[in-house]
Amino acid sequence: MDERWFQILQQLVDEDVLVLIILGGVAIAAIAFTSISSMVKSTARERTRREIAAYIAEGTMTPEQGERLMRSGETED
Numbered sequence: 001m002d003e004r005w006f007q008i009l010q011q012l013v014d015e016d017v018l019v020l021i022i023l024g025g026v027a028i029a030a031i032a033f034t035s036i037s038s039m040v041k042s043t044a045r046e047r048t049r050r051e052i053a054a055y056i057a058e059g060t061m062t063p064e065q066g067e068r069l070m071r072s073g074e075t076e077d
Contacts, residue, residue: 045073 012018052069055061061069 048073 009018012021049070052061052066056063056066
């Protein structure tokens, strides 16, 4: 059985299929990492907005201060 796997692997390397499989795996991993990173940023931003809204609701912060804080984190594209 080991000899057969070695032959299959050797055939994949000879035909450059293994390289394509590795490149595809790297591309999929990069897409997954980017998606997860975006989800984490979005969740953190929403949590911050909720906390600012709670501070405004309890009177610790004025609405103007809250608006200023929310705008300070925005990026210009």
